[in-house]
Amino acid sequence: MDLLPSAHVDAYPREHLPPRDQWPVLSCDLPSLAYPDRLNCGAELLAGGAPDAPCLRMPGGEVWSYDDLRAAADRIAHVLVDDLGVVPGNRVLLRGPTTPWLVACWFAVMKAGAVAVTVLAAHRAQELATICGIAAVGHALCDIRSVDDLAKAEVPGLRIATYGGEASDDLLRSAAAKPDRFEAVATSADDVALIAFTSGTTGRPKGCMHFHRDVLAIADTFSAHVLRPRADDVFAGSPPLGFTFGLGGLVVFPLRAGASTLLLEQAGPEQLARAVAAHRVSVLFTAPTAYRSMLQLPGGHDLSSLRRCVSAGENLPAATWRAWHEATGLRIINGIGATEMLHIFISAADDAIRPGTTGVAVPGYEARVVDPLTITELPDGEPGLLAVRGPTGCRYLADDRQRDYVRDGWNLTGDTYVREPDGYFRYVARADDMIISAGYNIAGPEVEEALLRHPDVREAAVIGVPDESRGQVVRAFVVLRDGLPQDGRTGTAEALRAFVKEEIAGYKCPREIRFLPGLPRTPTGKLQRFRLRDLE
Incomplete structure (x- = not known):
């Protein structure tokens, strides 16, 4: 299928798509995915709710309606085009805490036909310089509180407009003088809307290019068929908008459903629990x-307003699922997504949930477990690489690693999975996190789940470390529950090892257990195993 005529004046995004023979097979079989040739996802999402319906909520009680957000985005779009000279196809970097103004900037970029490159507050100058170089970023909209590292990156030709400050040229001051109506650029459905960057923890970050239709497709598949939100829902969560998990869960899904979202700058477990209680999330x-952490907060919080809980970013242990269900009566919707795929593509909800599995392919997607060498489908019960395809897929920005991620039309996520006979997919490990010890294949997450079933264990992480006689041995890092000493007492470690041996095969038991006050994690809560390895 040929690409539609582009509305981009700056052709860089389309010119740097991978060759068509390296694309995954894309399918749009659901009627809801039959989008028109001209489609601007920003304009479509802003039309999801009634103009006076609540859209964005702030912790202090302020509420923006859909019309408030549209007017703010339209004014900023005028600044982009009239004052900053942004043309369709230009890349605009967005950086700042999760605030309504960051959301308004994202919509302004969409409506102006530009390409959003949303990064994290945690990114430092060198990382920002690398991202800007890969995406050839020429403009940035940045919260004044997050501008220092961006300025230190010294990106050649980068024009930075800040917001939230006192200067006369502050973006929001300039926007206030602009008309509150901006006609959205009639972008093609397959014009690039955003470039999302992978974490880059194992090397140079990869820019994943997603089209306007892709942004709507994640709402019209996972959200519409699995999450099934209502217009009266109030969304909230921990992932920042620089992650596609956060962009989907806190912006795309609620607005597509005409619902509202609570934006939290600080979203640790305690802040989340308080926000749920205070704002009836x-x-x-x-x-x-x-x-798991919210269950252990002292005093407890009123979580009775919750009706949907979604988990992604890393594997959801069955022990965590059951503990949450026992405490709240709520069934966590587990899911696996990827920056390359934009959002969740395997999941299950309600009575279809099977604790300990991720679920089944989301409507619109298909998945299989394949041999890593031949990409042929493996029998049920045999571990292999997870392969998936659907309406979204991997298109790296000018990156040879496209050939590794997409093979024979399938997206290979880098996860080892088993397909059960009933069609459910069970996570085994990241393909590069399998531990091979004395000829045995040991999946770290299985050992972690066994440790987490012990009542004194709050968090657990497992890695393989070199061993002369066995090749590798299992080392566990454990965070004990509050009130217990976080030390390496031999008795505690031996008690845990004995417990694990009762739960799983003895050869999988950790040879060594170390105790930490906390595990290293990304801003979205994903475990950083490489930092545990760096402890050596």
Whole structure:
């Protein structure tokens, strides 16, 4: 299928798509995915709710309606085009805490036909310089509180407009003088809307290019068919908007459903629990560790308003699922997504949930477990690489690693999975996190789940470390529950090892257990195993 005529004046994004023979197979079989040739996802999402319906909520009680957000985005779009000279196809970097103004900037970029490159507050100058170089970024909209590292990056030709400050040329001051109506650029459905960057923890970050239709497709598949939000829902969560997990869960999904979202600058487990109670949040997006941590907060919080809880970013242990269900009566919707795929593509909800599995392919997607060498489908019960395809897929920005991620039309996520006979997909490990010890294949997450079933264990992480006689041995890092000493007492470690041996095969038991006050995690709560390896 040929690409539609582009509305981009700056052709850089389209010119740097991978060759068509390296694309995944894309399918749009659902009727809801039959989008028109001309489609601007920003304009479509802003039309999701009634003009006076609540859209963005702030912790202090302020509420923006859909019309408020549209007017703010339109004014900023005028600044982009009239004052900054942004043309369709230009890349605009967005950086700042999760605030309504960051959301308004994202919509302004969409409506102006530009390409959003949203980064994290945690990114430092060198990382920002690398991202800007890969995406050839020429403009940036940045919260004044987050501008220092961006300025230190010294990106050649980068024009930075800040907001939230006192200067006369502050973006929001300039926007206030602009008309509150901006006609959205009639972008093509397959014009690039955003470039999302992978974490880059294992090397140079990869820019993943997603089209306007892709942004709507994640709402019209996972959200519409699995999450099933309502217009009266209040969304909240921990992932920042620089992650596609956060962009989908806190912006795309609620607005597509005409619902509202609570924007939190600080979204640790305690802040999340307080926000749920204070603002009657009904749909929550966060990582497995946050659900477990919320259960251990002193005093407890009123979580009775919740009706939907979504977990992604890393594997959800069955022990965490059951503990949350026992305490709240709520069934966490587990899911696996990827920056390359934009959002969740395997999941299950309600009575279809099977604790300990991720779920089944989301409507619109298909998945299989394949041999890593031949990409042929493996029998049920045999571990292999997870392969997926659907309406979204990997298109790296000018990156040879496209050939590794997409093979024979399938997106290979880098995860080892098993397909059960009933069609459910069970996570085994990241393909590069399998531990091979004395000829045995040991999946770290299985050992972690066994440790987490012990009542004194709050968090657990497992890695393989070199061993002369066995090749590798299992080392566990454990965070004990509050009130217990966080030390390496031999008795505690031996008690845990004995417990694990009762739960799983003895050869999988950790040879060594180390105790830490906390595990290293990304801003979205994903475990950083490489930092545990760096402890050596």
